[in-house]
Amino acid sequence: MAEHTMLVLGLTSIEEDVYRHLLRNPGIDVEDIHVLLRHEAEPTRRSVQRLRELQIIQKVDGVTRACEPELVVARLAEQRLEELYDDIRSLTHLRPLLDSLGRELPEPDVGEERRTVERITGLEAIRARLDELAFFARDEVLAAEPYDALTPENIENSRPLDMRCLRRGVSCRSLIRRTALEDGPTLAYLLELTAAGARIGVLDDLDELMLVYDRRTALVPLDPANTAKGALCSQEEGIVTTVVNNFERLWAGAEDLTTLVERRGESMHDTGITDVQATVLRLMCTVGKDETGAREAGIALRTYRRHISDLMQLLGAENRAHAALLARERGWI
The missing domain is CATH 1.10.10.10 (Winged helix-like DNA-binding domain superfamily/Winged helix DNA-binding domain)
Incomplete structure (x- = not known):
């Protein structure tokens, strides 16, 4: 069965056959092992050489022996994990690749400007765009959200996006209304975010909804008085800079949630349950x-x-x- 093979550890089927055979038959001559295994000579020779380089088999006093399985599996697993971590780190820094691919696009025709402001309507479309922006965020997410409480559905939709960013080391700062702290589930979720590394500022008055990703893309409502009408998503430098400056102005006057909670005599693990x-x-x-x-x-x-x-x-x-x-x-x- 696949789960019982060493393929997941990076060995080929021939390399595994050689290793298993040496476990069963320690000290045999590996020069003709391809005959016993019914493999071609050259691929088997290369497999033996690679097993030696990986220190999976060793020649001691002229005798080739297989190393202990526990040590071999641990060494290979560690090596594979390092390779996977390298792949993950590469996949979380795709901006240079996107920039490179973008340069392959033809220049716009004279008089045509590449669209930098997009109008988004419909809850599903907005959620899809937020998911996309959160996925590609690499450095910073700024959010000002004037809610008085989060519904269970809000929390369910937000948690995977927020936690995914925080796990990648993205700096996340959010502004909220003080009234949101009076709702138990909302406060519990905010404390969960701060425990994961988010910074949350509390304001007595907050009426502006804004989201900024990597200081490149900003989302603001089409109509601040009715967010259900949709949102504007912009990469226009002037618009993004204006939104960021507005956020920073509000942030400067906000109170840190952690400090506020501690001053109220609540620990980060106590949300007021009886x-x-x-x-x-x-x-x-x-x-x-x-x-x-x-x-x-x-x-x-x-x-x-x-x-x-x-x-x-x-x-x-x-x-x-x-x-x-x-x-x-x-x-x-």
């Missing part, structure tokens, strides 16, 4: 049956289950197992 909810959360993760958990918590079964439902919403969890995982990640249990 003692009863903390007990229910612990029991949910340690007790198999709801009836047992409710009895140990000293509350009715219906109340116990309602607390679980509230906790799952607060954590933004899809199910109880997911809730337990998120709670452990945030230090709640």
